[in-house]
Amino acid sequence: MRPEHSADSPLSIHAMTVAYHRKPVLWDVDYDAKPNRLIAIVGPNGAGKSTMIKACLGLAPRASGQVEFWGESYRRARSRIGYVPQRESVDWDFPVSALDVVCMGRYRRIGWCRPVSRSHKEAGLECLERVGMRSLAGRQISQLSGGQQQRVFLARALAQEADLYFMDEPFAGVDAATERAIVDVLRELKSQGKTVIVVHHDLQTVPEYFDEVILLNMRVVASGSVNEVFTEENLHKTYGGRLTLLSEAAEAIARAAGGA
Amino acid sequence: MEFLSFFIPTIAANGHSHGGGSLTDVSDEWPTWSEIFETMALRAGHNTNTVILGTVMLGIAAGVVGVFALLRKRSLMTDALSHATLPGIALAFLVAAALGAEGRSLPVLLVGATLSGALGVVCIQAIIRFTRLREDAAIGIVLSVFFGAGIVGLSYIQANAASGAAGLNKFIYGQTAAMGRGDAILMACIAALAVVAALVLLKEFAIVCFNDAFAKVDGWPVSLIDLAMMSLVVVVTVAGLQAVGLILVVAMLIIPSVAARFWTDRLWLLVVLAALIGGASGYFGSVVSALLPRKPAGAVIVLTAGAIFAISLVFAPQRGALASLVRRVRLRIRFAGEHLLEFAYERGGAELSEADITSVARLRAWPFWMRPIVVRSILRRGQAVRSANALLLTDEGLERGARISRNHKLWEQYLTSYADIAPSHVDWSVDQVEHVLSDELIAELEAQLAARGIVVPAPTGERAAR
Numbered sequence: 001m002r003p004e005h006s007a008d009s010p011l012s013i014h015a016m017t018v019a020y021h022r023k024p025v026l027w028d029v030d031y032d033a034k035p036n037r038l039i040a041i042v043g044p045n046g047a048g049k050s051t052m053i054k055a056c057l058g059l060a061p062r063a064s065g066q067v068e069f070w071g072e073s074y075r076r077a078r079s080r081i082g083y084v085p086q087r088e089s090v091d092w093d094f095p096v097s098a099l100d101v102v103c104m105g106r107y108r109r110i111g112w113c114r115p116v117s118r119s120h121k122e123a124g125l126e127c128l129e130r131v132g133m134r135s136l137a138g139r140q141i142s143q144l145s146g147g148q149q150q151r152v153f154l155a156r157a158l159a160q161e162a163d164l165y166f167m168d169e170p171f172a173g174v175d176a177a178t179e180r181a182i183v184d185v186l187r188e189l190k191s192q193g194k195t196v197i198v199v200h201h202d203l204q205t206v207p208e209y210f211d212e213v214i215l216l217n218m219r220v221v222a223s224g225s226v227n228e229v230f231t232e233e234n235l236h237k238t239y240g241g242r243l244t245l246l247s248e249a250a251e252a253i254a255r256a257a258g259g260a
Numbered sequence: 261m262e263f264l265s266f267f268i269p270t271i272a273a274n275g276h277s278h279g280g281g282s283l284t285d286v287s288d289e290w291p292t293w294s295e296i297f298e299t300m301a302l303r304a305g306h307n308t309n310t311v312i313l314g315t316v317m318l319g320i321a322a323g324v325v326g327v328f329a330l331l332r333k334r335s336l337m338t339d340a341l342s343h344a345t346l347p348g349i350a351l352a353f354l355v356a357a358a359l360g361a362e363g364r365s366l367p368v369l370l371v372g373a374t375l376s377g378a379l380g381v382v383c384i385q386a387i388i389r390f391t392r393l394r395e396d397a398a399i400g401i402v403l404s405v406f407f408g409a410g411i412v413g414l415s416y417i418q419a420n421a422a423s424g425a426a427g428l429n430k431f432i433y434g435q436t437a438a439m440g441r442g443d444a445i446l447m448a449c450i451a452a453l454a455v456v457a458a459l460v461l462l463k464e465f466a467i468v469c470f471n472d473a474f475a476k477v478d479g480w481p482v483s484l485i486d487l488a489m490m491s492l493v494v495v496v497t498v499a500g501l502q503a504v505g506l507i508l509v510v511a512m513l514i515i516p517s518v519a520a521r522f523w524t525d526r527l528w529l530l531v532v533l534a535a536l537i538g539g540a541s542g543y544f545g546s547v548v549s550a551l552l553p554r555k556p557a558g559a560v561i562v563l564t565a566g567a568i569f570a571i572s573l574v575f576a577p578q579r580g581a582l583a584s585l586v587r588r589v590r591l592r593i594r595f596a597g598e599h600l601l602e603f604a605y606e607r608g609g610a611e612l613s614e615a616d617i618t619s620v621a622r623l624r625a626w627p628f629w630m631r632p633i634v635v636r637s638i639l640r641r642g643q644a645v646r647s648a649n650a651l652l653l654t655d656e657g658l659e660r661g662a663r664i665s666r667n668h669k670l671w672e673q674y675l676t677s678y679a680d681i682a683p684s685h686v687d688w689s690v691d692q693v694e695h696v697l698s699d700e701l702i703a704e705l706e707a708q709l710a711a712r713g714i715v716v717p718a719p720t721g722e723r724a725a726r
Binding site for chain 1: 461
């Protein structure tokens with residue numbers, strides 16, 4: 001049953017199961033991303049959307065399964081992967097400026113123990129420019145609005161100059177200007193032949209912003225091009241039934257493991 | 261052999277101050293100005309200078325290392341770490357004695373301290389990882405259990421060891437005055453290590469402290485970098501044990517960086533300031549305790565750092581309590597003035613009588629002191645002039661009132677018609693937000709409301725101009 005993993009596919013997930021505290025949150029995920037697409041991961045709260053990308057990136061422990069990038073392991077493909085974490089995952093009262101944060105995206109190019117050189121700062125400024133934030137480069141990050149902070153994170157990912165991007169809820173709680181800026185960046189990335197996988201919560205904008213969609217609720221309900229997969233029926237399957245049987249099974253496993 | 265000199269019992273170390281009076285006589289001889297000056301200028305003799313320099317170096321090291329403990333949110337963990345060193349000290353003493361070696365040898369004791377401190381940290385991590393307990397509970401458990409075990413060990417040694425073991429007590433409260441030349445050099449080396457590590461690895465420490473998940477995805481060995489930061493903390497803690505004691509050493513790690521944070525938003529400057537504050541605390545603390553021998557230096561060092569923290573907390577220009585109080589009061593007074601203008605505009609007249617002001621004050625629940633200040637502030641802004649009745653709004657004041665009034669309506673409309681998405685902004689209370697809406701935001705509100713067919717009329721020119 002294993003799908004053919006090709007070197008073209010920027011991301012191939014095979015039989016991936018993820019568990020927290022022995023409680024499975026993602027079951028047996030199989031997925032192959034087509035290159036050069038904007039892909040949305042959609043599903044109800046607690047469906048494991050963030051967990052899915054965290055497991056791909058090695059941030060959440062995989063109970064089983066494999067993940068490959070262009071047919072290679074994560075370790076080998078790492079330099080081609082960029083990441084935008086959830087905005088709430090960090091303390092924004094950290095003593096750095098917007099530009100300092102963006103330059104973190106250059107660190108792996110700079111290497112160990114060397115300071116951020118002028119050319120890397122220039123590159124960082126350019127990335128801020130692309131999200132419309134150049135004028136705020138010197139601003140301490142706690143003094144930025146939520147949307148501006150999100151754009152700083154996006155600029156940092158741009159500074160990574162990756163070929164495959166994972167973005168965790170970049171549209172959550174942002175203003176209209178930021179939403180436009182993010183969409184522009186997504187389109188620009190696509191035009192450069194890159195692939196972007198975005199955890200998304202707003203169903204209405206899926207067809208407008210994305211080419212492909214993964215409907216997720218503890219397992220992949222459906223995946224493919226938005227035109228074919230983003231249907232009433234599939235959405236009902238994803239959001240409607242709540243999949244009580246699956247979550248009951250997960251509870252039972254957690255109880256059994258805890259009692260053992 | 262120099263180490264042995266530290267192990268004279270605590271009473272003996274403090275004994276020379278007991279010569280003049282009874283045990284209940286707690287007053288110190290007040291030093292003369294020349295004594296103070298001599299000590300501060302490092303001219304009070306070799307031994308005093310050694311202690312001062314050693315503590316300054318310890319302060320610098322702890323300040324630098326503490327920045328990263330603070331930013332990594334490990335401040336409390338360092339407290340557990342320092343308490344967890346005690347059983348190691350006791351155990352090292354017993355093991356060395358059982359093997360026939362000199363149990364009170366400082367290197368042996370410090371190795372024991374390091375190992376059990378590290379074990380304490382590992383226990384905390386294990387509790388977090390394998391149970392559902394959170395970090396605070398894990399730290400509480402490890403800190404108290406390890407410290408308790410250490411106390412048990414010490415009392416066992418006290419009761420059973422043939423040779424006096426009272427010297428071990430100094431690790432709890434510290435004994436700065438006993439610092440020798442070798443210790444001062446050791447402190448200097450540790451300070452140099454901390455400074456060099458901060459210089460060379462600033463970028464790596466920063467990315468892990470700010471966003472470890474991103475650092476990991478980016479390919480940085482987060483555990484290794486964490487280990488480096490934690491090792492620095494361990495080294496400084498263990499080095500500080502005999503100087504300030506394990507109860508207070510955590511203060512030298514935490515307070516300088518927290519105090520420095522009030523003064524800067526830049527990481528490298530934070531490190532520099534924390535080093536300076538740590539060094540200064542060490543300097544003043546040891547000078548004071550050299551002048552007043554009864555005062556335990558460790559506590560004085562920590563109190564000095566605490567005083568610097570208190571000053572920073574109150575007086576720092578941006579983040580200080582005073583500055584933010586002034587900002588809040590100013591804003592409140594501006595809002596109150598604008599409420600007056602809004603009131604006048606909505607009633608349709610430029611006159612504001614004393615009674616009008618009273619009614620606004622009552623409606624808005626102004627405290628008694630605010631009224632004259634508010635009136636003065638709108639006079640100063642040129643939004644009103646004094647008149648026979650009370651106040652007469654200028655054109656500028658009326659225009660501002662009109663704008664505030666409209667903003668209020670816009671925002672209310674927005675909140676009610678976009679009840680589904682607005683909750684993310686409802687924490688801006690309607691009464692405040694009308695004063696701070698930017699022009700872009702107003703344009704956006706208008707556009708969004710227009711999309712739903714709602715138009716809030718612009719203020720009429722004639723009315724605004726009376």
